[in-house]
Amino acid sequence: xxVVALVGMPGSGKSEVAKVFASNGYKTVRFGDVTDDEVKKxxxxxxxxxxxxxxxxxxALHGMAAYAVLNLPRIQAALKSSNVVLDGLxxxxxxxxxxxxxxxxxxxxxxxxxxxLRYSRLKxxxxxxxxxxxxxxxxxxxxxxxxxxxxxxxxxxxxxxxSTLESLVAQTNNIIKAV
Numbered sequence: 653x654x655v656v657a658l659v660g661m662p663g664s665g666k667s668e669v670a671k672v673f674a675s676n677g678y679k680t681v682r683f684g685d686v687t688d689d690e691v692k693k694x695x696x697x698x699x700x701x702x703x704x705x706x707x708x709x710x711x712a713l714h715g716m717a718a719y720a721v722l723n724l725p726r727i728q729a730a731l732k733s734s735n736v737v738l739d740g741l742x743x744x745x746x747x748x749x750x751x752x753x754x755x756x757x758x759x760x761x762x763x764x765x766x767x768x769l770r771y772s773r774l775k776x777x778x779x780x781x782x783x784x785x786x787x788x789x790x791x792x793x794x795x796x797x798x799x800x801x802x803x804x805x806x807x808x809x810x811x812x813x814x815s816t817l818e819s820l821v822a823q824t825n826n827i828i829k830a831v
Contacts, residue, residue, distance in 0.1 A: 653731045654831055655754050657738040657747075659803040660763035662782070662790050663770030665813040665820055666739055669763050672824040673737035679730040683719040683740040686710065698779075700786055704793075716745035716799065724753060731757070742794065744802030759831060762807035765814050767791065 656673065658666040667682075674680050687706050688698060696702040710718045719742055730736045741747060741760070750758050765773075767788070774782040782790065794800040809830070811823045 657741040670739040717749040720746035744799035747803040
């Protein structure tokens with residue numbers, strides 16, 4: 653069985669790529685569910701401010717590999733019956749932790765789109781929309797505070813998502829055949 657992690661900046665199309673993997677039989681583990689579940693557990697509204705606060709607290713409590721550590725039981729359970737796609741690997745430390753825990757079962761796919769296109773997508777999304785200013789601030793925070801560049805640089809495959817959904821699906825299907 654394989655674990656394929658998707659990494660990219662907000663709005664790059666990771667969730668769309670995850671849907672294609674799911675339609676090809678992969679079970680999806682979305683790293684952000686840990687944040688969403690904790691925000692809801694606290695009775696707070698799902699918004700950028702509350703999510704950021706919870707993300708930062710999770711990393712303060714569990715270290716920079718927090719989301720990989722907290723999701724590992726879900727990943728291992730899913731691996732018993734299926735290949736797995738991870739929607740939203742964040743940090744270099746998460747990458748190193750998963751390489752250590754999963755070894756050769758683990759591969760990375762970077763999903764890339766230019767900032768202005770991503771900001772436009774994030775502004776229009778129905779769930780958790782971000783203004784261009786919020787999106788840019790989140791980009792900076794993920795690059796400077798979460799060490800997101802490392803996993804993107806170490807990607808086994810890269811999807812360039814600056815065109816149509818059909819192109820994204822075709823690139824993803826080609827990668828699925830290769831993995």
